[in-house]
Amino acid sequence: MTTTASATPAIQVSDLHKYFGDNEVLKGIDFRVDQGQVVCVIGPSGSGKSTLLRCVNRLEEPTSGRILVEGIDITDPETDLDAVRSRIGMVFQQFNLFPHMDVLANLCVAQRRVKKRSRDEAVQVARANLAKVGLSEKEKAYPAHLSGGQQQRVAIARALSMDPDMMLFDEPTSALDPELVGDVLSIMKDLAAEGMTMMVVTHEMGFAREVGDRLAFMDGGVIVEEGDPRQVLADPQHDRTKAFLSKVL
Ligand code: ADP
Numbered sequence: 117m118t119t120t121a122s123a124t125p126a127i128q129v130s131d132l133h134k135y136f137g138d139n140e141v142l143k144g145i146d147f148r149v150d151q152g153q154v155v156c157v158i159g160p161s162g163s164g165k166s167t168l169l170r171c172v173n174r175l176e177e178p179t180s181g182r183i184l185v186e187g188i189d190i191t192d193p194e195t196d197l198d199a200v201r202s203r204i205g206m207v208f209q210q211f212n213l214f215p216h217m218d219v220l221a222n223l224c225v226a227q228r229r230v231k232k233r234s235r236d237e238a239v240q241v242a243r244a245n246l247a248k249v250g251l252s253e254k255e256k257a258y259p260a261h262l263s264g265g266q267q268q269r270v271a272i273a274r275a276l277s278m279d280p281d282m283m284l285f286d287e288p289t290s291a292l293d294p295e296l297v298g299d300v301l302s303i304m305k306d307l308a309a310e311g312m313t314m315m316v317v318t319h320e321m322g323f324a325r326e327v328g329d330r331l332a333f334m335d336g337g338v339i340v341e342e343g344d345p346r347q348v349l350a351d352p353q354h355d356r357t358k359a360f361l362s363k364v365l
């Protein structure tokens with residue numbers, strides 16, 4: 117047999133460097149997410165987690181290094197970035213819903229514009245994904261009338277409506293009141309159980325331990341330590357990891 121598509125990593129980052137001006141915020145990152153894997157990234161504020169995530173779909177321009185998404189080099193100027201981005205769903209800390217659109221319209225607009233779906237098809241896909249996040253009854257609601265947790269679930273449903281091959285989450289529960297965090301994490305857990313490929317920047321160590329296939333600890337623009345989440349959390353090898361975990365656990 118020849119190599120199957122599933123052997124191609126979903127994301128492969130090699131020797132990635134990123135400067136903002138003179139400030140080197142990513143200092144040679146090697147990082148990989150295999151298809152169907154959930155990889156969590158933890159680390160102190162300012163360590164470069166968001167920058168790494170944002171480089172993966174070129175919301176940030178890497179200074180040097182290589183990033184392959186499903187084997188396609190997104191740092192190559194010849195690459196059709198829109199085509200690659202359409203395979204990647206992004207969910208941010210701030211939910212970024214369109215405030216002047218109801219929930220259903222929020223879920224349809226990119227499907228119509230980017231996927232060129234008919235109105236009927238877009239609505240059908242939107243409703244299926246709203247059901248998945250438990251918000252079918254909110255399709256006519258405006259974002260301002262939803263709780264933060266509901267808005268984040270809508271944002272997840274919106275990303276899923278584009279049929280992404282993988283989902284990137286940047287601290288999806290950090291802006292939520294504590295009692296709303298669980299609902300969002302449980303949807304992410306369901307997604308993982310369905311086999312979605314996920315890269316998750318998070319401070320939720322319980323999620324990382326329970327759902328993560330791998331855990332990377334970042335500090336100062338490098339991945340200090342990486343491995344099985346249960347092992348890294350229970351028995352960190354590096355002093356910087358120990359110091360960080362002693363503060364958050
Ligand atoms: P984290 O997500 O781990 O908190 P970030 O990736 O957001 O870290 O930031 C890493 C470093 O890069 C920080 O020092 C931050 O100030 C800097 N940084 C991030 N985005 C920008 C930007 N657009 N312009 C300049 N500096 C930035």
Ligand code: MG
Pocket residue numbers: 165166167286287
């Ligand atoms: Mg961040």
